[in-house]
Amino acid sequence: MDQVRRELGDCRRCKLCTGRKNIVFGSGNPRADLVFVGEGPGENEDIQGVPFVGAAGDLLTKMIGAMGFTRNDVYIANVVKCRPPGNRNPEPDEIAACEPFLRSQLLAIQPKVIVALGKFAAQTLLRDTTPITRMRGQWREYEGIQLMPTFHPAYLLRNSAEKRKAWEDLQQVMKLFGKHPGS
Ligand code: URA
Secondary structure (H helix, E strand, O other), X not given: OHHHHHHHOOOOOOXXXXXXXXXXXXXXXXXXXXXXXXXXXXHHHHHHXXXXXXXHHHHHHHHHHHOOOOOOOOEEEXXXXXXXXXXXXXXXXXXXXXXXHHHHHHHHHOOOEEEEEHHHHHHHHHOOOOOHHHHOOOOEEEOOEEEEEEOOHHHHHHOHHHHHHHHHXXXXXXXXXXXXXXX
């Protein structure tokens, strides 16, 4: 993982480098069995250089806890490592520039399971344009690693009625780890 970070360097491979404060490389256990992949840094993440530390991050931290893990047990990364201006969606050229590094991270970690949070993570990793509403909850594979697509926590903050579906998806992941809700 250190080598991947060195290769990334002070990245200037796409235009997001011009507005960023920090590269948000990823955080957690580089030997994790479970990896979460989000979309890209927001304002708080850009300031701190750490993924998922804002409101969506608080919910993700709760989701990880409810699954019986801590943030230190898992690894958290994003499709793009620099904040898109005004939190706009990452653009295809930005995703294309950044994806090789995410891929190297995932191959270095070799987790048992990847949870793809939201459309950008699921569609990028799987090269599948199916809407997340249809992809979620179905086991997929990424380079021989089991991948579960589910809703992004920021979406869940806006649509709390969907939390139940995301929890069903995460319970499938827990089952694979032999974990049970509430234990
Ligand atoms: N949303 C994301 O997709 N990633 C973060 O790191 C924070 C918010």
